[in-house]
Amino acid sequence: MDTEPYGFIGNVTLTTLESFAVSRRDDVQTLVDAAFAASRLFKHNPAAAMDICMGEPVTLLKLDGRTAMERIYGILRDELSEQPIPTPEGIGNTRRMALVRMPELGDFNPLLMWDLSLARATAKRA
Secondary structure, eight states, rough: OOOOOOOOOOOOOOOOOHHHHTTHHHHHHHHHHHHHEEEEHHOOOHHHHHHTTTTHHHHHHTTHHHHHHHHHHHHHHHOOOOSSSOOOOHHHHHHHHHHOOOOGTTOOGGGOOOOOOHHHHHHHOO
């Protein structure tokens, strides 16, 4: 199904079925490797990151030129962690915010959702 493009500012979390991740482990590992590489590029290669940002991102964000994009990029870069892995505090904050809208998740432990074995494999090679 085709969808309209949308802007997203902030960190990205990808979710999938465990059965899919198991059946396509090599592909999922490649995706995780790419997320780490993209995070490193964004944080440590401002020239390359700005070249990318001046394409579709500046249009999607409806910014008025390079100066505005540089300001947004600087904010996002400074907030980006060295590795695209959620912290326990971040998971806890997200859970507290979600409980306001979805109190039925009160007994759910969100840590059950995270399989960091793929991230660990990527981090070891870096």
